Amino acid sequence: QQPVQSPQAVILREGEDAVINCSSSKALYSVHWYRQKHGEAPVFLMILLKGGEQKGHDKISASFNEKKQQSSLYLTASQLSYSGTYFCGTVGGATNKLIFGTGTLLAVQP
Amino acid sequence: NAGVTQTPKFQVLKTGQSMTLQCAQDMNHEYMSWYRQDPGMGLRLIHYSVGAGITDQGEVPNGYNVSRSTTEDFPLRLLSAAPSQTSVYFCASRIHVGGTEAFFGQGTRLTVV
Numbered sequence: 017q018q019p020v021q022s023p024q025a026v027i028l029r030e031g032e033d034a035v036i037n038c039s040s041s042k043a044l045y046s047v048h049w050y051r052q053k054h055g056e057a058p059v060f061l062m063i064l065l066k067g068g069e070q071k072g073h074d075k076i077s078a079s080f081n082e083k084k085q086q087s088s089l090y091l092t093a094s095q096l097s098y099s100g101t102y103f104c105g106t107v108g109g110a111t112n113k114l115i116f117g118t119g120t121l122l123a124v125q126p
Numbered sequence: 127n128a129g130v131t132q133t134p135k136f137q138v139l140k141t142g143q144s145m146t147l148q149c150a151q152d153m154n155h156e157y158m159s160w161y162r163q164d165p166g167m168g169l170r171l172i173h174y175s176v177g178a179g180i181t182d183q184g185e186v187p188n189g190y191n192v193s194r195s196t197t198e199d200f201p202l203r204l205l206s207a208a209p210s211q212t213s214v215y216f217c218a219s220r221i222h223v224g225g226t227e228a229f230f231g232q233g234t235r236l237t238v239v
Binding site: 018045046048050056057058059060063065103105107111112113114115116117118119 | 157159161166167168169170171174176182184185216218220222225226227228229230231232233
């Protein structure tokens with residue numbers, strides 16, 4: 017079952033902040049975040065692990081609430097290069113399947 | 127390192143034809159998977175493999191077959207193409223634990239007419 021992302025789309029001006037949320041109905045081991053530019057492959061941003069370890073990106077932060085099976089991605093002081101579609105992916109259970117949400121389209125305008 | 131290589135990049139098929147999408151990785155990753163991407167649907171898991179000789183179904187496996195005879199290769203077969211299989215297909219690989227990033231190929235854009 018796909019995790020649910022919100023919002024579906026957001027438009028920002030350069031310098032503004034944004035939060036993207038990801039929610040799952042299953043117990044999670046880890047949450048992944050990726051960004052995809054139009055016509056390109058998804059690119060890794062960050063992983064949050066159960067137990068609090070975080071691996072990822074200098075300019076983007078995220079949180080992971082294990083009890084609620086929720087994660088949020090925080091984009092601060094947005095730049096034009098932040099534009100793209102953001103996907104969360106969740107891993108849980110014995111199979112280690114990485115299941116992605118439906119994506120959040122972020123557009124940063126000058 | 128080449129990473130994850132997918133071929134072909136573009137393909138047009140007629141309904142009923144069969145074909146194989148190729149995926150190869152040179153990172154010695156155990157875990158490989160195939161996703162399809164359709165507008166508004168995100169990335170949906172078709173099939174995955176946790177190592178040579180082991181495959182399993184994802185969320186949308188119908189109409190597709192996979193095999194994993196080596197660690198490096200994970201081909202996806204369309205048995206009898208249908209217009210509903212028009213999509214962009216991505217292959218991804220990662221180390222077989224949940225806490226490592228996935229590396230994606232550049233994608234195959236498939237159109238079934």
